[in-house]
Amino acid sequence: MESQRTKPPPPPLPFSLLPVDENQKATEFRVFSISKPHMLAFHLAWLSLFSCFFSTFSIPPLLPIIRDDLKLTDADIGHAGIASFVGSIFSRLAMGPACDLFGPRIASATLSLLTAPIILATSLVSSPQSFILIRFLIGFSLANFVANQFWMSSMFSTNVVGLANGVAAGWANMGAGVTQLVMPFLYNILIKYFNIVPFTAWRVIFIVPATFQVITAITVLVYGQDLPTGNYKKVRTQYTKQTQKENLLGILFRGLRNYRGWILALTYGYCFGVELTTDNVIAQYFYDRFHVDLQLAGTIAASFGMANLFSRPIGGVISDKMGKRFGMRGRLWGLWVVQTVAGLLCVLLGRINSLWGSIVVMCGFSVFVQAASGLTFGVVPFVSQRSLGVIAGMTGSGGTVGAVVTQLLLFSGSKFSKQTSISLMGTMMIVCTLPITLIYFPQWGGMLCGPSFDPEKANEDYHLLE
Amino acid sequence: MAARGILLASLLLFSCLAVTCYGIVLFSSLPSTLVVTASPKQGQVLKAGEDKITVTWGLNQSLPAGVDSAYKTIKLKLCYAPISQVDRAWRKTVENLSKDKTCQFLIVSRAYDASNKAVQSYEATVERDVPTATYFVRAYAYNSDNVEVAYGQTTDSHKTTDLFQVQAISGRHVSLDIASACFSAFSVVSLIGFFVVEMRRAKQSQKK
Numbered sequence: 001m002e003s004q005r006t007k008p009p010p011p012p013l014p015f016s017l018l019p020v021d022e023n024q025k026a027t028e029f030r031v032f033s034i035s036k037p038h039m040l041a042f043h044l045a046w047l048s049l050f051s052c053f054f055s056t057f058s059i060p061p062l063l064p065i066i067r068d069d070l071k072l073t074d075a076d077i078g079h080a081g082i083a084s085f086v087g088s089i090f091s092r093l094a095m096g097p098a099c100d101l102f103g104p105r106i107a108s109a110t111l112s113l114l115t116a117p118i119i120l121a122t123s124l125v126s127s128p129q130s131f132i133l134i135r136f137l138i139g140f141s142l143a144n145f146v147a148n149q150f151w152m153s154s155m156f157s158t159n160v161v162g163l164a165n166g167v168a169a170g171w172a173n174m175g176a177g178v179t180q181l182v183m184p185f186l187y188n189i190l191i192k193y194f195n196i197v198p199f200t201a202w203r204v205i206f207i208v209p210a211t212f213q214v215i216t217a218i219t220v221l222v223y224g225q226d227l228p229t230g231n232y233k234k235v236r237t238q239y240t241k242q243t244q245k246e247n248l249l250g251i252l253f254r255g256l257r258n259y260r261g262w263i264l265a266l267t268y269g270y271c272f273g274v275e276l277t278t279d280n281v282i283a284q285y286f287y288d289r290f291h292v293d294l295q296l297a298g299t300i301a302a303s304f305g306m307a308n309l310f311s312r313p314i315g316g317v318i319s320d321k322m323g324k325r326f327g328m329r330g331r332l333w334g335l336w337v338v339q340t341v342a343g344l345l346c347v348l349l350g351r352i353n354s355l356w357g358s359i360v361v362m363c364g365f366s367v368f369v370q371a372a373s374g375l376t377f378g379v380v381p382f383v384s385q386r387s388l389g390v391i392a393g394m395t396g397s398g399g400t401v402g403a404v405v406t407q408l409l410l411f412s413g414s415k416f417s418k419q420t421s422i423s424l425m426g427t428m429m430i431v432c433t434l435p436i437t438l439i440y441f442p443q444w445g446g447m448l449c450g451p452s453f454d455p456e457k458a459n460e461d462y463h464l465l466e
Numbered sequence: 467m468a469a470r471g472i473l474l475a476s477l478l479l480f481s482c483l484a485v486t487c488y489g490i491v492l493f494s495s496l497p498s499t500l501v502v503t504a505s506p507k508q509g510q511v512l513k514a515g516e517d518k519i520t521v522t523w524g525l526n527q528s529l530p531a532g533v534d535s536a537y538k539t540i541k542l543k544l545c546y547a548p549i550s551q552v553d554r555a556w557r558k559t560v561e562n563l564s565k566d567k568t569c570q571f572l573i574v575s576r577a578y579d580a581s582n583k584a585v586q587s588y589e590a591t592v593e594r595d596v597p598t599a600t601y602f603v604r605a606y607a608y609n610s611d612n613v614e615v616a617y618g619q620t621t622d623s624h625k626t627t628d629l630f631q632v633q634a635i636s637g638r639h640v641s642l643d644i645a646s647a648c649f650s651a652f653s654v655v656s657l658i659g660f661f662v663v664e665m666r667r668a669k670q671s672q673k674k
Contacts, residue, residue, distance in 0.1 A: 064556070068597035069637055073553035113657040117650030123642055198595045199637030207649065214653050221660050 024228035025157040029164050037225040038155045044224045046168040048108055048216040049148045052141040053175030054182075055119050055209040056084060057279075059135060061183045061298070062202045066131070069199045076128040078412055080135040081280055085404045087139025089397045095143035096393020099150040100251045100386070103232030105224040108147035112217035115141040119210040123203035141213070146396045148172060150389050153381040154227055159320060162331070162378030166316020170308040170374065176279060177305030179209070180298060255390025260383045263435045264376060264395045269402020270432040271339050271372035274346065274425055276403035278369075279305055281411050282362070285418050290355040300359065304366045311367040315374025328382060328444035332436055335375040336447060339433040342368035346426025350419040373399075382441070402432075491563045491614050496606075499533055500618025501526050501585075502542070504603040506630035514634050515594040521573055523605045523618065524585035536615050537578040537607040542588070543569035545619070547629045550599035563614055569604055571596055578607065598634040 017035035018026040026038040033039045059066065060081075067077060091111070098107040118137045125131050149165050156164040183205060190201040226232045255261055283301035286292050292300075315338065322330030345365040352358045376395065383391045406428070410421040440446035505520040506512055512519060521542050525534050545568045551557045559568045574588045604619040621628045 067554075067556070069634065071598055074555055075553055109660075110657060113653045116653040120646040120650050123646055124638065126636065126638065197635065197637065199635060200639060200642070201637075203637050203642055207645065210649060210653075214649075214656070218656060218660075 020228065021157040023157070025155060026228070027157040027159055029156065029160040029167070031167065037228055041151055041155050041224060042164060042168060044216070044220045045104075045108075045148045045151045046171045048112060048213075048220050049144050049168070049172035050175040050178075051209070051213040051216045052112065052115075052144045053172055054179045055115070055213055056088075056138050056142055057176040058119075058179045058183050058206065058209045059084075059122070059138075060280075061180045062187060062205070065187070065198050065202045069202070070126065070128055070131050072128050072131065076132065080132045082404055082407060082412075083132050083136040084139040085276065085400045085407075087136040088142035088400045089404070091140040091143035092146050092397035092400065093393050095146040095396075096150075096255065096387075096389040096391070097248055097252050099147050099389035099392070101248060101389075103226035104147040104151035104154070105220055105226050105231065108144045108151075109217040109221045109224075111141060111144055111147075112213050112220075116210045116214045116217070119206055119213065122206045142400070143393075143396075145169065145172070146389065146393045149377055149380065149392050149396070151226070153388060153392070158381070159324060161381050162316035162319035162323065162374065163313060164316070165377040165381070166319070166374030167313040169377065170310070170312025170316075170370065173308040173312065173370075174306055177302045177308070180302045180305070182208075251387050252390055255384060255387035255394065258384055258387070258391065260439050260441075261391040261394045263439055264380060264383070264391070265398025265401070267335070267339065267398075267433055267436055268373070268376045268395045269398045269400075269405070270429045271342065271369050271376065272399035273402020273404075273406055274342075274429055275366075275369050275373065276400070277406045277411065277425065278366075280407065281418065281422075285422070286355075286358070289418065290358070292355070300362070304362060307363070307366040308370050311370035312374040314367070315371030316378055318371065319375045319378025323378065328379075328441055329447065329450075331375070331379050331382075332439055332447045335372065335379060336433055336436045338368055338375055339372035339436075340430055342372050343426045343429030343433065346429055347423045348426070350421070350423030350426065379439075382444075489564075492561045493559075493563055493566065493617075494561060496614060496617045497533075498618055498623075499526050499529055499616045500524070500540070500605045500607060502603055502605045502618040502620050504620045504628075504630070505589075508628050509630065511631045511633050512592050514592045514596045514632055516591070518589055518591050519573070519603075520587060520589040521603055521605075522585050522587040525583075526618075527583070534578070534580050534607070534616075536609040537580065538610045539575060539608040539612070540578050540586075540605055541575045541608065542573040542603060542605045544571035544573055544596065544601050544632075545569035545604045547600040547602055547621075548625050549629075550601070569606075573603065592632055594635050596632050596634060598632060600629050600631050602629055 017033070018030065018038055019028055021027050029042075030039060034043055063077065066072070072080075095107060095111070115138060118134065118140075122134050122138070125134055148168050152164040152168050153161055186205045186208060187201055190196045190204060191198060194201075196204065279301065282304055283294075283297040286300050287294060287297040318334050318338070319331050322334040324330075326333070342365060345361055345368055349358060349361045349365055352361055377392075380392055380395055381388065406425055410416065410425055411418075416424065437447045440449060441451070443451050445451040500523055502521065502523045504522075505518075523540060523542060546557045548559075551559065551568070557567050557570070560566050571593065573590060576586060576588070602619060602621040602625060604617060606614045607616040609615050619625075
């Protein structure tokens with residue numbers, strides 16, 4: 001406080017580029033601008049998460065070579081796939097409180113810089129056990145998703161937060177699809193033009209995702225900013241009374257006590273989790289059932305993931321528009337409808353017998369399931385402000401838990417045929433979306449009931465008014 | 467006897483052609499007319515990229531003449547033994563040869579000259595992209611439409627005898643390890659460097 005008396009206050013940040021609300025959060029979302037701090041934060045966030053998805057899913061396209069080099073069996077490959085998701089369950093849960101305490105910029109950059117050596121260590125692997133361990137450790141980097149959504153929720157106002165969250169996550173998710181095309185391409189270049197032996201070539205390529213991740217992490221540290229008004233340390237020391245109350249356990253329990261976080265974790269497990277599972281099984285499904293060649297099956301799998309370019313943002317837009325017209329009740333109804341339709345399309349996908357019919361239904365399914373993910377994160381920012389990170393972390397790791405559970409129950413071993421498994425997955429989606437009807441906000445209402453404003457309850461947990 | 471032999475041979479040939487008319491060649495439909503040997507003994511371990519393998523092939527001379535009239539090319543392939551196929555669906559043996567994944571490595575391909583009764587041989591170094599596994603050698607005879615019409619292999623029909631192993635190269639190189647270590651060190655050092663700079667800035671702004 002002394003410094004403010006002796007020195008003139010710093011000039012206000014140039015917010016004239018984007019209109020802002022009373023919290024200095026942007027009320028408009030302009031994709032093609034990099035105005036500080038909002039749109040710059042957006043571009044840094046989606047690029048750094050894109051690099052994490054790129055790295056985590058960089059191993060599957062090279063598996064045909066890796067499995068022969070490391071003498072892997074089908075069981076090893078299945079375990080490694082599940083391990084990569086299990087790694088992210090714990091890291092996403094931990095990332096929540098980390099964002100609340102340290103800010104998304106430091107949390108995400110630290111994670112990226114610490115997982116980059118692990119990606120490089122992939123080139124040193126020479127046994128199935130170390131392969132599974134590496135995939136488990138690389139999966140940790142997916143926790144940056146929580147930091148990404150937290151950052152967007154801090155920078156953008158309630159009328160565009162769904163869109164900002166949806167575009168940031170959707171474009172970043174494409175990393176999983178792009179890597180399926182880039183890694184084999186680089187591998188072919190090394191084999192053909194540099195005459196490197198296959199068993200060495202695949203090891204060399206991992207320098208690319210690692211370097212990309214390091215570069216994005218450093219740019220986030222240098223150019224990023226946690227909040228519209230400044231970085232966490234600076235902003236938080238201005239509110240000393242609040243920071244004294246804030247400690248890790250307090251934030252954590254506040255978030256864990258909130259039942260809405262648990263419901264959203266379950267429903268996110270059955271939209272994003274289903275999307276992850278489908279990413280893993282769809283290429284083999286088309287290859288085995290319709291006998292398309294491997295190249296085409298891989299292209300279909302990549303296009304399922306690339307639909308994220310527009311489908312997740314569309315989910316965010318729908319959430320914001322429903323929010324504008326009908327408030328929180330609209331957002332919840334939108335989420336329930338879109339996710340249930342996705343479940344129905346999934347059931348249909350398992351039952352269609354023709355190749356082109358399956359491709360058409362798969363495209364519809366991909367759009368709806370990814371839009372449902374976008375709609376989920378149109379609701380998450382409103383659940384709790386002080387424990388936003390914890391709620392985002394619970395929801396995010398719920399997504400990967402859903403992926404692990406679905407894969408273990410339906411897609412490992414041969415109890416059901418693949419098409420039956422896909423239909424069962426759709427049924428599980430529909431059932432697990434029903435709990436959204438139980439979400440209720442006293443001042444905004446829920447799906448089936450209107451708001452009943454309770455001043456005492458509101459002050460305790462919520463600081464946001466739409 | 468000779469007439470019966472010719473009849474049998476032509477019947478075999480026609481049945482093979484009949485099957486290939488529908489585009490699907492089943493392994494069980496192929497006659498084993500070629501005699502194939504390979505230099506490695508049972509249980510021998512060859513090092514990929516270093517050791518040599520010599521394969522020989524020729525028509526089984528006890529068969530009647532004319533059996534090989536359709537053969538145009540002979541291809542010798544390195545094939546996985548059953549033990550290396552366990553729990554590895556990408557090496558599975560299936561009847562339909564266009565989907566069969568047993569033999570994935572071509573050793574040599576040669577035109578077939580029916581008039582040359584001598585046994586052909588070929589020596590090569592085991593390629594560096596051959597993975598560590600247990601193998602045997604099989605030769606396929608192709609007709610002018612490039613469809614399999616006959617085969618021969620070094621092992622018995624149950625693929626249990628005369629199997630040899632290949633030890634693959636290690637893809638790791640010291641230079642690669644060093645490069646990985648340097649990049650990792652850079653990553654961690656830049657993180658620590660950032661924190662140091664931040665702390666210094668915080669101290670400076672506190673002093674002011």
